[in-house]
Amino acid sequence: MSTTAKMIIVLTVITIFSGGILSTWDGVTKPKIEAYKLQELKKAIAEVLPKYDEYEEIHIDGLTLYIGKKTTDTTQTVGIALEAVGNGFQGKISIMLGLFPDFSEISGIKILEQIETPGLGTKIVEDPSNKEDPYWFSNQFKQLKTEPQIEVIKNVKPSKPAEIQAITGATISSKAVVTILNNHIQLAKKNYLSNSKSQIQ
Amino acid sequence: MKLILIFISAAVVNNFVLSYFLGICPFVGVSKKISSAVSMGMAVTFVMTIAAVVTWLIYHLILVPASLEILEYVSFILVIASLVQLVEMFVRKISKPLYDALGIYLPLITTNCAILGLALFAVLRDYAFIESLVFGVGAGAGFTLAITIMAGIREQLELAKVPKSFEGAGITMIVAAALALAFMGFAGLISV
């Protein structure tokens, strides 16, 4: 057999072998990976919204909103969740934001992804130095008023309804979270309200 | 504006070598002289930019529409390996002086994790075509920056008394630690 023919045959066999293994494995692993992603999404939504029976996913203008609803007796919207992404100090910060239906108050937030400075910026997720409440930073946002916009203050306890306290030594990460939230609250409000208007009651 | 941010981020803030540990083999191996470091850097930037473009096209125009994302790694590495061969032949044909300067470094680039890393990151971050291109140029620039600075320092180190056990890779790593620490100062350069 000529060398060229041998080369082509060997490479073809290897490609078929590779393709075979990978397509089979794709079939096995893809559903599991998708299921895990969905599970994580559901967990995050449940953490930031008030109690709901089910949620509906709607897409408006490139934005995905998760509407939490109670379905006993009559259907009632209890909250709206969405994923808010923006620039942090070191990289992207991704937050699951939960809002009450009038958009004037936050029901809760959960930091999904971040690569902030370990020991400083990472305190937006968990602050081990605070023994009573390591999650104090994100807990601040529960029932936080959003109007006119959320403000950040340093070193003193918040006095206004839409104020939160920055993490000492991680002002930029703290401010980044607030900026991301403010932007997305406005965006969600605009999109959701314009969508509801177009749905005649 | 976003393009400028991508470029600065890849070149300086999240330098491929000093933050992501990509391209360490050539970083240690080709950083003894400034001239070879610069040549290697240029060769890498050249290949990175082309690789960023070609892998983007393959992923978004072939793999995604056909639901064959599982072939990402196999196709990317084959593309990169062939690309390096082609680039070498191309450079040899069009410019002998350029080939003399870069040529010997090109085959070393195939297993350079920086190239594959670049292609993978661009997919992971869902960059558009132009963004991937700028990302490639920025990453290459960052690599060149890091390897050239290292070469400058190592040329000076030739005159210093380095403990025998640390000669070569050992001291290079320690110097890299100092460089990485310095580059960490760039964090926050492009924040909100």
Next chain:
Amino acid sequence: MADKKVSITREYLKGLWDENPVLRSLLGLCPVLAVTNSAINGLAMGLATTFVLLTSSIIISLVRKVIPHQVRIASFIVIIATFVTVADRFLAAYFPPISKDLGPYVPLIVVNCIILGRQEAFSSRNSLGRSILDSSGMGTGFILVLILLGGFREIFGSGTFFGMTVLGEWFDPWMVMILPPGAFLGLGLFIGLTNWINAWRAKA
């Protein structure tokens, strides 16, 4: 050609120290630096890499006489990339948190010089048995370095080892150890130490 003079045990043990792929041959440094911020991450990466090394060595050793010389590198690459995809998908499906921690460094096993290096230098020229021993040894040596460096950085950077607190409240962790500078520093010290030990053994 197969080195018949090398004993079976030597074939395995050489990967642990004398020909340790990381500390002596300086191969595969990228993942070593990237995932050693904790011992568990180092272990996971080591296992994934060893899986790819072993499986590709077995296949390549089995078909070594059939692959024409000119296409051997391309063949090796496809085989290696296939098993890396398998390992990556496996972690993503069955161990999602670890997959997230290791991130893009698992696919980068494709260009880990250790793997291509062993196929080219050994598995494509030696029997199945010896290739398995060689790959296992190299893999073990790799895992050892990853756990040691990962442990070193984790202990000083977080005060823990495999997640268990080792250094108590009194210790204020050296954050830099789990950041890039700490990686370079740790590896540099390890390499220097290895060279020093070998020089001292040579004199003795």
